[in-house]
Amino acid sequence: MYDFMVFDGIEETDVKKLLTEFNALTLHYKKEATILSNVSNTSSFFIIQSGKANIIRYNFNGTKTIMERMDKGDIFGSFSGTIDDDLYVIADTDTDVIVFEYNKLIQRSGKNIDAHNKLIDNVLNKIADKLTSYNERIEVLTEKTIRDKLLKFFGYLSKKQITKAIVIPYTLSDLADYLAVDRSAMMREIKNLNDDGLIESKGRYINLKY
Amino acid sequence: MYDFMVFDGIEETDVKKLLTEFNALTLHYKKEATILSNVSNTSSFFIIQSGKANIIRYNFNGTKTIMERMDKGDIFGSFSGTIDDDLYVIADTDTDVIVFEYNKLIQRSGKNIDAHNKLIDNVLNKIADKLTSYNERIEVLTEKTIRDKLLKFFGYLSKKQITKAIVIPYTLSDLADYLAVDRSAMMREIKNLNDDGLIESKGRYINLKY
DNA sequence: AATAAAATGTTGCTTTTGCAACAATATTTT
DNA sequence: AAAATATTGTTGCAAAAGCAACATTTTATT
Numbered sequence: 001m002y003d004f005m006v007f008d009g010i011e012e013t014d015v016k017k018l019l020t021e022f023n024a025l026t027l028h029y030k031k032e033a034t035i036l037s038n039v040s041n042t043s044s045f046f047i048i049q050s051g052k053a054n055i056i057r058y059n060f061n062g063t064k065t066i067m068e069r070m071d072k073g074d075i076f077g078s079f080s081g082t083i084d085d086d087l088y089v090i091a092d093t094d095t096d097v098i099v100f101e102y103n104k105l106i107q108r109s110g111k112n113i114d115a116h117n118k119l120i121d122n123v124l125n126k127i128a129d130k131l132t133s134y135n136e137r138i139e140v141l142t143e144k145t146i147r148d149k150l151l152k153f154f155g156y157l158s159k160k161q162i163t164k165a166i167v168i169p170y171t172l173s174d175l176a177d178y179l180a181v182d183r184s185a186m187m188r189e190i191k192n193l194n195d196d197g198l199i200e201s202k203g204r205y206i207n208l209k210y
Numbered sequence: 211m212y213d214f215m216v217f218d219g220i221e222e223t224d225v226k227k228l229l230t231e232f233n234a235l236t237l238h239y240k241k242e243a244t245i246l247s248n249v250s251n252t253s254s255f256f257i258i259q260s261g262k263a264n265i266i267r268y269n270f271n272g273t274k275t276i277m278e279r280m281d282k283g284d285i286f287g288s289f290s291g292t293i294d295d296d297l298y299v300i301a302d303t304d305t306d307v308i309v310f311e312y313n314k315l316i317q318r319s320g321k322n323i324d325a326h327n328k329l330i331d332n333v334l335n336k337i338a339d340k341l342t343s344y345n346e347r348i349e350v351l352t353e354k355t356i357r358d359k360l361l362k363f364f365g366y367l368s369k370k371q372i373t374k375a376i377v378i379p380y381t382l383s384d385l386a387d388y389l390a391v392d393r394s395a396m397m398r399e400i401k402n403l404n405d406d407g408l409i410e411s412k413g414r415y416i417n418l419k420y
Numbered sequence: 421a422a423t424a425a426a427a428t429g430t431t432g433c434t435t436t437t438g439c440a441a442c443a444a445t446a447t448t449t450t
Numbered sequence: 451a452a453a454a455t456a457t458t459g460t461t462g463c464a465a466a467a468g469c470a471a472c473a474t475t476t477t478a479t480t
Contacts, residue, residue, distance in 0.1 A: 040342075057349070065352060067345070067348070078338070079337075079338030079341055079342070080341070080345075106327070106331045106334070107327075108327055117316070117317075117318055120330060120334075121316045123334070124316070124330075124333070124334060124337070127289075127334070127337050127338060127341065128288070128289030128337060130341060131289050131290070131337065131340060131341055131344065132250075132289070134341065134344040134345065134348060135277070135290075135344065137348055138277070138344060138347055138348060138351065139267070141348065141351040141352065141390065142275060142351065142390035143390075144390065144392075144437090144438075144466095145438095145465095145466070145467090146466080146467070147466095171426085171427060171428090172427075172428065172429095173426085173427065173428085180351065180352040180353075180354065181467075181468085182354075182467065182468045182469070183427095183428090184429085184430080184431090184467095184468080184469080184470090185466080185467045185468060185469090186467095187428075187429060187430075188429095188430080188431090188467090189466095189467090190429095191429085191430085203427090203428070203429095203475095203476090354436095354467095354468075355435095355436070355437090355468095356436080356437075357436095381456085381457065381458090382457075382458065382459095383456085383457065383458085391437075391438085392437065392438045392439070393458090394437095394438080394439080394440090394459085394460075394461085395436080395437050395438060395439090397458075397459060397460075398437090398459095398460080398461090399436095399437095400459095401459085401460085413446095413457090413458070413459095
């Protein structure tokens, strides 16, 4: 899967025309700032122009879960949430965000038709990609043991990184979070995988031996 | 959330025109028949015209997991899968399916513009809805104990059914599957919830006492 | 370069969960 | 209506995972 951006295949001048037509704003956020606090209720459509941001869920027991990590060219909006929310979008680095009304995207005027169509095509593909990555997380989460969760996760990573010498793209604490398991129990299981010769690992660097 | 269909808001005559323009076919499947076997690799776009179908993953240990239950007006296609597949779409009842090339949906001709735009809007919303329900499952799956998974699930159900006297919309076996837990352990936990006075339940009929 | 703060690694103990093997009801099919 | 099949309900026991409390190492911050 190729990591594309929502403006791919659209001339820069056309992008500018579209954004003007949409009355789009560019907003700047410092690292750690809250970009959006009621994710499922916004009528706006957001595009990350530069930087990184996460969709985060705050659990009532005080912990937080990263629902999605977003990069340049990624999108978010009401489609990113659930009924029940507590979902926030938080800047992970200094981040620039393009914002406009979702309706503008849908209600096509007669202008810039081709660019507009391409944009919608890209948005559709972007959302489909999100669906794929959610699907992937569900497949990992439905594995019963921590061992099986790890192996499935490593498998996906290996496919994406096209090598058996994978690097976990975030901290092991965050991985435990992603797998929804206790970190120490996960560490124990990683050790077991090493002992059983299934992997050879040091921190986030893992060699798959199967 | 209102359960809409992908042709909502489009005149029947316009729907027919669009489908002709797309060279769409209607295919009929008997209950249990395989509608699609390589979900992530299709270039077709599918709409359920009547009946029900499930997206199913076959696990290598012989068990199967229902990834998604689909009804009249629901859509599926390559966006429904992962890299790693083993995903199948299976008819749950006798089912009629409309099929056409995904590209036809995207590459707009000059004809039926308004209807076409509305259709794309609906498709976008449909996919966003799928995202919401996947999100919801992730939120349930990330709860640590079976008890918490049940309570979160019941909470969502209660919101959707707008009552505390909820009915689980499928068998308890399927629920265990959805929660990715052992059925007997889940039954034990349902008993515990009854004993602790948090619910009053008989089979799939559950009364929330909180 | 020193200090502070995160992240990683480890272990004993307790709780939760899965597994297996049933019995009892419901629901379909013939 | 009888038989066959599927679903629900229950339990003892073993395995897995969570929790808590640390030590160690790495990465950031001053």
